Amino acid sequence: MKAARYYGPGDLRVEDIPEPVPTDGQVKVKIAWYVNNPPRISRVTSPLFSANRNGICGSDLHAYLSQTPTYASTEPHPITQETVPVTLGHEFSGTIVEIGPGVDTTKWATGTNVVIEPVLGCMKGECDTCCQGYRNLCPQITFIGIGGWGGGLAEYIAVNVRYLHALPEGISLEIGACIEPLAVAYHAVKRSGFTGDGAALVIGAGPIGLFVVKILRTLYPSITILVSEPATIRREFAIKHGATRAFDPTKVNVPDTVRLPWTHLYSVCAPEELMSTLPYGRKMQFLMST
Known part of the structure; x- marks a missing residue:
């Protein structure tokens, strides 16, 4: 699949990488894409730009221009254990296309439109903020699409269902991609x-x-x-x-x-x-x- 891969400031590459396979507790989501200005890129034929709804955050631009602490680097991130390159994108929605083992199939099913909550905390017992449910204030905070674990600037992502929210009937994928900001x-x-x-x-x-x-x-x-x-x-x-x-x-x-x-x-x-x-x-x- 195509993915926008972040190698560090000034180095962003659209590459072919393997499609993710959902593991225990995960589902595979086909990411929706939204092009903010269709007329300017109407001749782009890459599959990465071919479909629906997605967003690009200003923090992605900041990371492209200079080193940003929460973004992946050459050292393994303490939460994801990933180093560059990582797939960017943390404001996105999509549709479940595959259910992994251990997922409650009474709650999650293929065809369900979802939005991804990207905030990642360490979830360790000694972390007061994570233990109180405030992983957004974790000292080691990162995001899906920033510190690793896939990202929205790709065709698919495998993500644990704890980070999913089903979109209600009538809420489009385009609106879903805006829910994080x-x-x-x-x-x-x-x-x-x-x-x-x-x-x-x-x-x-x-x-x-x-x-x-x-x-x-x-x-x-x-x-x-x-x-x-x-x-x-x-x-x-x-x-x-x-x-x-x-x-x-x-x-x-x-x-x-x-x-x-x-x-x-x-x-x-x-x-x-x-x-x-x-x-x-x-x-x-x-x-x-x-």
């Missing part, structure tokens, strides 16, 4: 304590920021949502999907622009110009975890 945004909104009073300011309209906008608008249809984003296309997208107003922070006076009775600021950083808005609301700084 959507969960990050939803978690941030719920952890913020925002209850719909006042206004919200979203800093940055990348995928997570846009999901925050969408979640806020869905939960609180009448609130004011401001978005700070320098890219025109992202500002337009934010307005289309629920923002009340979007502005370019490089072209306006940010404190004057946000002088509203807003109550929550959604940001993963704290540039100095934002600090001056504090008299007008409450700043929430997040170290996001899914």
Whole structure:
């Protein structure tokens, strides 16, 4: 099968590798593919780009540009025991095509559409976070598609059913591929304590920021949502999907622009110009975890 294999920063190769065979507790999933911009790659004929729904995370780009701690390296990862090369991709969905031994066939069946929960913790008895069910906070954390165990940028993956969630009827594979980043945004909104009073300011309209906008608008249809984003296309997208107003922070006076009775600021950083808005609301700084 075709797979996008990560060898280290600046070295990503589409290669032919053996199809995985499910072992005890695993199923084989045919990964769905989604091409974000079909017209630009309409002439691509590789099987890797031929079908349905998948996503590429910004962290994959970061790993391509520079060494990233959670990504596989030349040393075996403490959880997966794998070294480079590994198959990339951790935002994906697919369809079960084979059931391995030891899998509960009353719960899992071929033809079931699933989304993969990619977070991997060490699951050791001495790890407090894993023992409490917070493997996302494990000190040795990695992901399927980052530290090994296959990945979404391939045609198939064999994965333990503990990392699977069946997609409900009516939820497409395309939507399924978005569930991982959507969960990050939803978690941030719920952890913020925002209850719909006042206004919200979203800093940055990348995928997570846009999901925050969408979640806020869905939960609180009448609130004011401001978005700070320098890219025109992202500002337009934010307005289309629920923002009340979007502005370019490089072209306006940010404190004057946000002088509203807003109550929550959604940001993963704290540039100095934002600090001056504090008299007008409450700043929430997040170290996001899914």
